[in-house]
Amino acid sequence: MKTIKLLIIGKSNVGKSSLINHLLKNHSALVSNKLHATRIASTYRFNYKNFNIEIIDTPGASVTNNNLLSQAMKSNSMKYITSANIIILLTQPQSKYDYEMKIIDQIRESGKSFIIVVNKIDLDLNKRFEKELLSSLSIKQAIYISVTESINFASFYMLLDKHIDTVTASYQSSDKDLSYSRSNIQELIREAIVNRTNEELPYESAVLINDYKEQNNSIVIKADIIVSKENHKKIIIGKKGSMIKNIGIKARKVLEDSLVKKVHLSLFVVVKSNWKNNPNILKDLGYID
Numbered sequence: 671m672k673t674i675k676l677l678i679i680g681k682s683n684v685g686k687s688s689l690i691n692h693l694l695k696n697h698s699a700l701v702s703n704k705l706h707a708t709r710i711a712s713t714y715r716f717n718y719k720n721f722n723i724e725i726i727d728t729p730g731a732s733v734t735n736n737n738l739l740s741q742a743m744k745s746n747s748m749k750y751i752t753s754a755n756i757i758i759l760l761t762q763p764q765s766k767y768d769y770e771m772k773i774i775d776q777i778r779e780s781g782k783s784f785i786i787v788v789n790k791i792d793l794d795l796n797k798r799f800e801k802e803l804l805s806s807l808s809i810k811q812a813i814y815i816s817v818t819e820s821i822n823f824a825s826f827y828m829l830l831d832k833h834i835d836t837v838t839a840s841y842q843s844s845d846k847d848l849s850y851s852r853s854n855i856q857e858l859i860r861e862a863i864v865n866r867t868n869e870e871l872p873y874e875s876a877v878l879i880n881d882y883k884e885q886n887n888s889i890v891i892k893a894d895i896i897v898s899k900e901n902h903k904k905i906i907i908g909k910k911g912s913m914i915k916n917i918g919i920k921a922r923k924v925l926e927d928s929l930v931k932k933v934h935l936s937l938f939v940v941v942k943s944n945w946k947n948n949p950n951i952l953k954d955l956g957y958i959d
């Protein structure tokens with residue numbers, strides 16, 4: 671079966687991870703209405719017609735370079751451009767397309783062709799942004815979809831088919847991340863935290879899997895929630911442990927849906943000040959090599 675590497679790239683919050691979950695028809699990638707939700711590029715696989723598609727989710731890269739983690743996030747998406755067969759630049763209705771222009775410059779440097787897809791069309795059905803989009807990006811047309819409202823996916827798949835037809839070389843797939851990886855599990859647990867906390871906590875926390883054991887029909891997972899301050903630990907634990915209980919229930923449910931197995935999940939909160947600048951912790955988390 672021919673393998674095709676499909677890269678999804680774009681600014682934070684445009685719906686890259688949501689689009690991936692929609693294409694996979696399950697909830698595998700972290701989705702949040704908070705900015706800079708996805709932290710590392712992750713590969714997901716699905717069969718589409720006669721093809722094995724490896725789809726790569728990337729972090730929206732417009733982050734400041736003020737710590738090791740944000741530097742890693744910034745370089746993370748771009749390094750996949752050269753190895754991708756098809757690149758989707760995902761964007762949304764907005765007044766300016768400066769960020770997209772920069773990404774297009776980088777893609778053009780690589781000589782790759784790309785598809786521009788505009789998500790969240792449900793928010794501006796009159797396409798008031800279209801003139802600015804087409805002129806800024808010097809394109810004649812784009813494709814408009816809504817992931818959450820399932821708008822225009824027939825056209826999306828038609829366009830995908832057209833691009834798949836032009837892919838000549840089959841990508842040599844490494845079987846390395848065929849199964850559900852540790853980083854996928856970390857990110858899904860982190861989703862429960864990101865979507866239940868506010869202000870800096872979503873950005874100041876991380877999840878590290880300490881133990882993963884498969885037993886008959888169930889999976890036992892032990893994970894640390896890493897935070898940088900004692901008061902963050904208090905917030906994550908919550909009154910009489912109510913918050914961590916809530917996070918655990920939500921994360922377990924998402925993991926059970928995704929892994930299609932019963933999950934026993936134990937979470938511990940640990941304080942590691944300045945973890946975002948600690949190369950060893952970032953390595954353990956899989957955020958840097």
Ligand SMILES: Nc1nc2c(ncn2[C@@H]2O[C@H](COP(=O)(O)OP(=O)(O)OP(=O)(O)O)[C@@H](O)[C@H]2O)c(=O)[nH]1
Nearest residue numbers: 683684685686687688702706707708730816817818
């Ligand atoms: N209105 C609307 N919201 C959407 C649509 N698609 C996704 N969203 C929402 O947009 C927010 C961001 O979605 P994500 O998929 O996490 O965005 P992302 O591009 O992966 O963001 P980063 O990981 O930070 O780069 C979430 O709250 C989604 O529910 C859509 O078609 N319409």
Ligand SMILES: [Mg+2]
Nearest residue numbers: 686687707708
């Ligand atoms: Mg994302």
